[in-house]
Amino acid sequence: MSTPVAITGIGQTRYAAKRDDLSMPGLVREAAKRALDDAGVDWSDIDAVVLGKAPDMFEGVVQPELFLAGALGAVGKPMMRVHTAGSVGGSTAVVASHLISSGVHKRILTVAWEKQSESNAMWALSQRFPFAPPTTAGAGGYFAPIIRAYMRRTDAPEHIGWQVAVKDRQNAALNPLAHLQIPDISLEKVQASPMLWDPIRYLETCPSSDGACAMVMSCEDDGHKDAAWVHGTAMRSEPMLFAGRDEVSPQAGKDCARDAYAEAGITPADIDCAELYVPFSWYEPMWLENVGLAESGWRAVDEGRTALGGDLPINMSGGVLSSNPIGASGMIRFAEAALQVRGRAGAHQVDGAKLALGHAYGGGSQFFSMWIVGSERPS
Amino acid sequence: MSDDPVTRFKAPVRLDYTVTAGSVTADFLREILKGRLVGRRCPDCRCVYLPPRSACPTCGVITTEQIEVGPNGTVTTFSVIRFPFEGQVLEPPYACAHVLVDGTDTPLLHIVGNCDVDDMRMGMRVRAVWAEELKPTLASVRYFEPNGEPDVTYDSFSGHV
Amino acid sequence: MRPVYVAGFAELPHLLQDNLLDEPEMVQRVTAAALADAGLGRDDVGFTCSGSNDYVMGRPFSFATALDGLGAWPPIRESHVEMDGAWALYEAWVRLQHGDVDVALAYGFGKSSLGSVEAVRTLELDPYSLAPLGIGPLPLAALQARALLDAGLATEADFAAVVERSRRDGNRNHTAPMTEAMSAAHALTLPYISSPLRGHDGPVRTDGAAAIVLSTEPVGPRIAGISHCIDAHQPGFRDLTVSRSIATAAAAAGGTSGVDVVELHVEYSSQEGIVLRALGLDSSVSVSPSGGALVANTPMVAGLCRIGHAANAVRGGAKRALAHATSGPLLQHNLICILEPA
Numbered sequence: 031m032s033t034p035v036a037i038t039g040i041g042q043t044r045y046a047a048k049r050d051d052l053s054m055p056g057l058v059r060e061a062a063k064r065a066l067d068d069a070g071v072d073w074s075d076i077d078a079v080v081l082g083k084a085p086d087m088f089e090g091v092v093q094p095e096l097f098l099a100g101a102l103g104a105v106g107k108p109m110m111r112v113h114t115a116g117s118v119g120g121s122t123a124v125v126a127s128h129l130i131s132s133g134v135h136k137r138i139l140t141v142a143w144e145k146q147s148e149s150n151a152m153w154a155l156s157q158r159f160p161f162a163p164p165t166t167a168g169a170g171g172y173f174a175p176i177i178r179a180y181m182r183r184t185d186a187p188e189h190i191g192w193q194v195a196v197k198d199r200q201n202a203a204l205n206p207l208a209h210l211q212i213p214d215i216s217l218e219k220v221q222a223s224p225m226l227w228d229p230i231r232y233l234e235t236c237p238s239s240d241g242a243c244a245m246v247m248s249c250e251d252d253g254h255k256d257a258a259w260v261h262g263t264a265m266r267s268e269p270m271l272f273a274g275r276d277e278v279s280p281q282a283g284k285d286c287a288r289d290a291y292a293e294a295g296i297t298p299a300d301i302d303c304a305e306l307y308v309p310f311s312w313y314e315p316m317w318l319e320n321v322g323l324a325e326s327g328w329r330a331v332d333e334g335r336t337a338l339g340g341d342l343p344i345n346m347s348g349g350v351l352s353s354n355p356i357g358a359s360g361m362i363r364f365a366e367a368a369l370q371v372r373g374r375a376g377a378h379q380v381d382g383a384k385l386a387l388g389h390a391y392g393g394g395s396q397f398f399s400m401w402i403v404g405s406e407r408p409s
Numbered sequence: 410m411s412d413d414p415v416t417r418f419k420a421p422v423r424l425d426y427t428v429t430a431g432s433v434t435a436d437f438l439r440e441i442l443k444g445r446l447v448g449r450r451c452p453d454c455r456c457v458y459l460p461p462r463s464a465c466p467t468c469g470v471i472t473t474e475q476i477e478v479g480p481n482g483t484v485t486t487f488s489v490i491r492f493p494f495e496g497q498v499l500e501p502p503y504a505c506a507h508v509l510v511d512g513t514d515t516p517l518l519h520i521v522g523n524c525d526v527d528d529m530r531m532g533m534r535v536r537a538v539w540a541e542e543l544k545p546t547l548a549s550v551r552y553f554e555p556n557g558e559p560d561v562t563y564d565s566f567s568g569h570v
Numbered sequence: 571m572r573p574v575y576v577a578g579f580a581e582l583p584h585l586l587q588d589n590l591l592d593e594p595e596m597v598q599r600v601t602a603a604a605l606a607d608a609g610l611g612r613d614d615v616g617f618t619c620s621g622s623n624d625y626v627m628g629r630p631f632s633f634a635t636a637l638d639g640l641g642a643w644p645p646i647r648e649s650h651v652e653m654d655g656a657w658a659l660y661e662a663w664v665r666l667q668h669g670d671v672d673v674a675l676a677y678g679f680g681k682s683s684l685g686s687v688e689a690v691r692t693l694e695l696d697p698y699s700l701a702p703l704g705i706g707p708l709p710l711a712a713l714q715a716r717a718l719l720d721a722g723l724a725t726e727a728d729f730a731a732v733v734e735r736s737r738r739d740g741n742r743n744h745t746a747p748m749t750e751a752m753s754a755a756h757a758l759t760l761p762y763i764s765s766p767l768r769g770h771d772g773p774v775r776t777d778g779a780a781a782i783v784l785s786t787e788p789v790g791p792r793i794a795g796i797s798h799c800i801d802a803h804q805p806g807f808r809d810l811t812v813s814r815s816i817a818t819a820a821a822a823a824g825g826t827s828g829v830d831v832v833e834l835h836v837e838y839s840s841q842e843g844i845v846l847r848a849l850g851l852d853s854s855v856s857v858s859p860s861g862g863a864l865v866a867n868t869p870m871v872a873g874l875c876r877i878g879h880a881a882n883a884v885r886g887g888a889k890r891a892l893a894h895a896t897s898g899p900l901l902q903h904n905l906i907c908i909l910e911p912a
Contacts, residue, residue: 032669050416053698083632086652090636091701092625092694093652096898097803098743106818109800109903110661113624113652115631125661132667133571172518174488175507179570182486182531182563227528228489228502265647269466269638271733273456273514274568282645289647392536397648420702422693426628426685460625463595464636469612469641471598 616671740861
């Protein structure tokens with residue numbers, strides 16, 4: 031990478047089932063303005079805007095970057111719209127960072143968002159398409175058999191999923207922006223919640239949220255002593271269906287992690303904490319193994335290593351399990367990783383975090399994006 | 410006139426599409442009308458895809474050879490759907506499953522019926538149950554049901570979950 | 571900037587309705603052809619980026635299905651824009667600047683025949699104030715054309731001349747659909763469909779795909795400059811007779827001095843003059859020798875094709891060819907790519 035990339039501003043909206051108080055432009059602007067204020071720059075200081083979100087059918091607006099150009103101060107500037115399914119928030123941040131690392135631009139505003147309350151996400155994801163079998167039941171129906179395969183392969187006990195569900199909601203209670211606030215969450219409560227897509231219980235699933243996340247990236251620290259620095263980025267994809275495909279631990283995820291560590295010049299053991307894209311509780315142990323952070327993901331969970339006070343904290347913000355504006359969920363992971371190494375994560379801060387991993391995935395576990403951010407400028 | 414703020418308005422979107430199947434899927438659907446499951450084989454890696462793929466997802470070459478597969482298969486993994494939603498074919502609870510149809514190399518996501526959901530197992534042997542009236546859609550296979558054969562071992566399909 | 575070259579280009583024939591090829595097969599065929607044109611294999615590609623639109627294809631994640639056509643195994647470094655493939659090429663160019671890969675593949679695909687592109691494009695308008703009015707791209711283009719006539723910047727005969735030339739050139743381009751030859755004089759006798767525009771002033775909407783291979787090796791036309799810029803969305807917020815974003819993007823791409831060929835992503839004949847004026851060029855340059863997007867308008871592909879045809883022009887002897895791609899209502903968002911001999 032030629033030019034180092036600094037993350038100098040981070041802005042997030044409050045996440046909620048319905049942000050009826052804001053229009054779509056209002057939502058993206060709330061996050062963008064907070065990121066600009068955090069960076070101490072103005073709209074005119076921005077060279078280009080990179081926007082990401084998941085399918086347009088979630089809001090019923092085709093290529094919404096067009097009508098959002100004004101709200102994001104992009105008029106008269108380059109503007110891009112990235113869409114890589116659920117990984118899009120991460121991919122958007124990667125594309126934005128490359129616009130700086132490449133020397134094309136000096137300062138970028140990147141925003142990812144979703145206003146799921148504008149339409150029905152379940153409908154948008156489960157559309158009856160001619161010629162297809164009528165089995166799809168939203169994302170849960172797709173991922174539940176894969177979770178069962180993980181449990182079978184690793185002999186993981188059933189309570190691992192409950193533990194993750196509890197831990198992430200306890201973390202969310204420390205994050206005032208998080209959508210789900212369930213302060214009395216407990217293993218019993220998760221266990222007693224309805225079984226939806228066996229083996230996935232209701233409290234092991236993510237919510238549907240409205241929200242936006244934004245970052246300002248710059249080729250300089252712009253005077254910010256606490257800027258986060260991009261140390262490595264990666265995107266990898268593989269087809270949804272092919273013979274012998276390992277859907278439990280996809281090769282694309284492994285390769286993506288390997289690329290990111292290599293660009294950062296580190297090993298997984300150097301990572302202090304990570305924000306992984308976990309829409310169903312079981313994906314925490316699955317991704318821990320996939321990205322090389324733990325040999326046995328479920329044992330790491332079982333031993334409490336991934337809790338906020340553990341030696342490998344995961345999803346300190348509460349994760350996707352607590353806030354899920356789909357198109358933004360990946361960027362929230364990336365931004366929360368950056369907040370950690372800036373020491374700006376508030377009540378869910380990991381003491382002394384120097385290197386953090388942000389992770390996102392999408393499609394049928396096909397599209398992966400990651401970045402590694404650090405408190406020090408890369409050498 | 411009300412002074413209440415406007416927070417929502419309905420903007421219904423209706424778009425009509427005439428979807429074309431493409432020649433590869435059209436061939437597949439013609440066979441469905443005859444009650445046959447026909448996949449496609451990649452000329453390079455020799456893998457058989459069901460539903461057929463026009464191009465091999467790993468080799469990136471056009472598939473040409475058609476090959477009849479099934480009607481039996483193996484449940485490699487599954488989920489029990491326990492809540493109602495719009496457009497369901499069966500009453501919940503019912504199972505959706507990855508069915509590795511005999512003669513293919515990729516599991517097909519489909520429904521398992523005529524089976525107590527608490528009896529669902531990885532490795533269970535099943536067969537396709539066809540609808541009374543066959544239409545050019547994979548839904549003409551209403552579901553898969555247990556075929557009475559003994560379960561197969563996990564190791565025999567663990568690479569195709 | 572690291573020099574980047576167009577190593578290969580391919581497009582499928584733009585068909586009024588392609589019933590034979592599904593998305594993976596379209597992508598397989600066009601990317602294989604572009605790689606063959608470049609003399610490269612799939613394994614040489616370090617980064618892949620595509621452009622497509624879910625609403626055009628009628629389903630979410632249409633790009634995920636199309637990935638099957640790439641043979642994305644072992645897993646590839648890949649991204650997607652919900653934009654014309656020209657912006658996918660831009661992202662690929664940026665990735666080559668990032669420096670970790672040397673060959674990149676950009677492609678786009680789309681089918682007009684599945685639904686109504688007019689209806690889909692109506693949904694790209696501001697959902698609060700414009701889309702509910704149901705005013706589609708054609709009436710909007712007619713408003714713009716009217717503004718041009720009222721400002722004395724064009725005549726209906728100018729629009730007709732663009733139609734005559736586009737059809738004549740398109741009928742010489744084997745990838746464009748055959749259209750009825752039409753003299754400007756005859757075109758002017760045909761009825762309005764949204765005055766002052768007539769039916770032939772709008773695009774021939776097609777199905778198709780295109781792919782371009784970029785390389786850091788000097789094996790084809792060099793990208794001398796590439797940039798893009800977006801204008802205000804609301805038609806009422808801008809002077810419809812000019813395009814500031816095209817002028818800005820062209821300047822950022824190195825300016826138009828010495829340009830001898832332009833390939834313009836013009837969807838309505840009335841817009842050609844706006845684009846040329848914004849570029850500071852006139853009809854003394856060769857304009858859209860492929861026939862342009864007026865006669866082969868495949869959504870999410872037409873812009874990328876302009877870059878491909880501009881590269882072909884350089885391969886054919888042009889000294890400095892300019893490609894233009896557009897997105898959004900009334901030329902809202904524009905990309906300019908300038909190509910020169912390696």
